[in-house]
Amino acid sequence: MESLANELKVRIIKTLQLEGVQPEQIDDDAPLFGAGLDLDSIDALELVAMLENSYGIVIKDLEAGRPAFQSIRALASFIQAKRAA
Amino acid sequence: MAENPSKTPHWSGTGKLRGGRSGIWFFITVLRVLGLRVTYLLIVPVAVYFSFMSPDVAATMDYHRRVFGNVPWWKRRWLVFRHFLSFGRAIIDRTAILAGKQKYFSFSFEEEHHVHKALGLGRGALLVTAHVGNWEAAGQLLTHLDVPINVTGFDNESADIRALLSQSSRAKFRLLPLTGSPADAIPLLAALRRGEIVAMLGDRAYGSPSKEAPFLNGTASFPIGAYVLASIANAPLVTVFNLREPGGHYRFFGFPAQFPKMPAHHLRDDYLKNCAATFAQNLESTLKRDPLQWYNFFPFWNEPAAPTIPKPASELCPNPSSR
Numbered sequence: 001m002e003s004l005a006n007e008l009k010v011r012i013i014k015t016l017q018l019e020g021v022q023p024e025q026i027d028d029d030a031p032l033f034g035a036g037l038d039l040d041s042i043d044a045l046e047l048v049a050m051l052e053n054s055y056g057i058v059i060k061d062l063e064a065g066r067p068a069f070q071s072i073r074a075l076a077s078f079i080q081a082k083r084a085a
Numbered sequence: 086m087a088e089n090p091s092k093t094p095h096w097s098g099t100g101k102l103r104g105g106r107s108g109i110w111f112f113i114t115v116l117r118v119l120g121l122r123v124t125y126l127l128i129v130p131v132a133v134y135f136s137f138m139s140p141d142v143a144a145t146m147d148y149h150r151r152v153f154g155n156v157p158w159w160k161r162r163w164l165v166f167r168h169f170l171s172f173g174r175a176i177i178d179r180t181a182i183l184a185g186k187q188k189y190f191s192f193s194f195e196e197e198h199h200v201h202k203a204l205g206l207g208r209g210a211l212l213v214t215a216h217v218g219n220w221e222a223a224g225q226l227l228t229h230l231d232v233p234i235n236v237t238g239f240d241n242e243s244a245d246i247r248a249l250l251s252q253s254s255r256a257k258f259r260l261l262p263l264t265g266s267p268a269d270a271i272p273l274l275a276a277l278r279r280g281e282i283v284a285m286l287g288d289r290a291y292g293s294p295s296k297e298a299p300f301l302n303g304t305a306s307f308p309i310g311a312y313v314l315a316s317i318a319n320a321p322l323v324t325v326f327n328l329r330e331p332g333g334h335y336r337f338f339g340f341p342a343q344f345p346k347m348p349a350h351h352l353r354d355d356y357l358k359n360c361a362a363t364f365a366q367n368l369e370s371t372l373k374r375d376p377l378q379w380y381n382f383f384p385f386w387n388e389p390a391a392p393t394i395p396k397p398a399s400e401l402c403p404n405p406s407s408r
Contacts, residue, residue: 016350017347017348017349017350017353018350019349019350019351040294041267041293041294042294042309042310042313042353042357044267045267045270045294045310045313045314045317046313046317046347047267048267048268048270048271049270049271049274049317052271052274058271059267059268059271060268060271065268
């Protein structure tokens with residue numbers, strides 16, 4: 001779980017080209033959108049594509065997937081749940 | 086990222102053609118029995134009616150002020166009528182083409198090589214077009230490109246068009262919904278990965294991410310999702326339009342392929358603004374050929390027509406030579 005969270009941070013930084021942001025600077029519980037990393041709808045598009053490319057997870061409905069995008073921790077447990085399923 | 090000022094969903098935003106299925110079948114029947122010219126005549130009273138009664142007259146006049154300047158009141162009315170007549174003719178042409186009556190029309194597509202070249206890379210291609218001319222005619226131009234075409238954000242709900250499409254057994258066209266959710270990207274990216282074409286409208290955001298750009302003496306919001314998709318899929322993006330020329334001739338316009346690549350995060354918004362500005366310039370130059378073939382009857386600008394000339398975009402979206 002911890003390693004998945006770290007891996008996600010690295011991937012998010014790389015995908016969105018967040019220059020100057022280090023993985024350890026991202027709090028596991030900080031919101032991804034609106035505050036915290038302050039990502040927007042364009043970032044969401046890139047993240048949805050990243051999840052598919054890197055984890056084979058297809059978000060069909062973003063409303064249903066919304067809780068997963070709350071924070072790094074939420075996203076990591078979402079991916080784990082998908083993997084277990 | 087300004088939202089469009091209109092509060093209620095706009096009828097042309099839903100892509101729903103007034104009249105629905107019975108209207109379309111009426112016109113197809115008239116077309117079969119009496120031919121194209123008579124069918125055009127039938128649209129004249131409809132255009133007169135709409136040029137007075139349509140809720141889109143104000144938006145249409147605002148557009149006309151931007152392209153034709155200040156003209157006397159009677160000419161304003163006349164232009165609105167001509168514009169709606171042109172729209173009616175486009176719907177008839179589209180219906181006729183869907184019904185397999187291509188014999189009435191001719192097509193030329195000298196600039197299609199931009200699309201061929203882009204597809205030749207084997208990474209699919211995004212085609213960004215606008216409410217200009219007749220996308221069904223443009224589809225005709227593209228049917229001989231032996232590649233499935235995924236159409237999104239066009240006449241989305243339109244069951245009529247869908248039914249007609251399947252009737253004309255052109256399974257090469259696939260209509261994909263555009264809901265404004267980032268999840269819309271998944272089937273589009275999959276299509277690009279298969280080397281297919283994804284066609285989108287560049288002059289209406291439908292709630293998807295957009296950026297402001299100078300356009301016809303003002304500022305308007307243009308969707309930029311296509312550029313992000315192209316960047317993710319590493320796919321070329323070609324801006325394409327088509328216009329009807331006299332005698333039922335449809336001409337295809339293409340611009341050199343772009344290869345959008347998102348820069349570092351803090352530069353991204355400016356980059357996308359430039360992409361939107363490039364598209365707006367291409368649209369503007371195409372519309373100047375025949376302003377009455379823009380069928381985006383919609384309060385498109387962020388402010389009313391101003392007398393000043395907007396500054397051109399300082400830096401354009403990068404072109405293929407840079408890669």
